[in-house]
C-alpha cells in the first residue's frame with residue numbers, strides 16, 4: 001500500500017542527459033517524422049507505462065507532438081517512425097528557415113563586431129570571398145551563411161542562404177531557445193551560436209576547421225578574439241575587439257581579393273588590409 005502510494009505520488013524524474021543525447025543521435029537531430037530541428041522528448045506510450053527507456057522514446061516537433069496529444073496521430077505510427085526516423089538515413093537534415101530581416105545586421109564573433117553596410121557586402125569570416133561564418137546582404141535581405149567543418153573536413157553545420165542544415169557527422173547538436181550548440185566530438189564544442197532575430201547573431205565560442213585553417217574564437221581562443229592557424233602551424237593571426245563595418249576577414253589568399261576584405265591569410269603568411277590594421 002505504501003509502495004503504491006509512493007509510486008503514485010513520487011515526482012517524475014528528469015530525463016538523463018546521456019539518454020537525451022542518444023535519442024538525438026538516433027534521430028539525426030530532428031523530429032522523428034519530419035525535418036524540424038525543434039522538438040520535444042516524447043514517451044510513445046506515456047511516461048507512466050514505460051518510464052525513461054530509449055526504445056520507448058522519440059523526438060517530436062511541436063506540430064507532431066500536438067497531433068499525437070490530440071489523438072489524430074496514433075502511437076503505432078509514431079513508433080514506426082521512431083524505429084526509422086525521418087532524418088536518420090540522410091547525410092543532412094532539411095532546411096529550417098531563420099528569421100532575419102532589415103538592412104542593418106550585426107555578427108559578433110568572439111569580441112569582434114561585424115556590421116553590414118549596404119548591398120552586396122559580406123561580413124564575418126570568408127574563404128576567397130565565400131562567407132563561411134557570417135552574413136551577406138542580397139537585394140536588401142540578410143542571409144546567414146555558415147560552413148562548419150571538423151579537422152577531417154566533414155561538414156558539421158551548413159547554413160546556406162539562411163536555412164539551417166544539421167549534418168550527421170556532428171557528435172551532438174542541441175537547440176535550446178535561441179542557442180544552437182554543435183559538438184564535433186565529446187567534450188569539444190565546435191560552435192555556440194545565438195540567433196537573435198531580426199538583426200543580431202552572436203558566436204561566443206567557435207572551434208572548427210576550414211580548408212586546412214583552424215579557426216578559434218571567443219572562449220575557444222583563450223583571449224576572447226579570433227585566432228586563425230594553418231595545419232602546419234606556420235601561418236597564424238590573432239585579432240581582438242573592434243567594430244568592422246561592411247567587410248569580412250578572408251582566411252585564404254586568392255589572386256583577386258575582394259575590396260571588402262579587411263584581412264587575408266595565406267598558408268605561410270598574413271596580409272593585412274583595411275582600416276584599423
Ligand SMILES: [Zn+2]
Pocket residue numbers: 031032033034035036060061062063064
Ligand atoms: Zn515533426
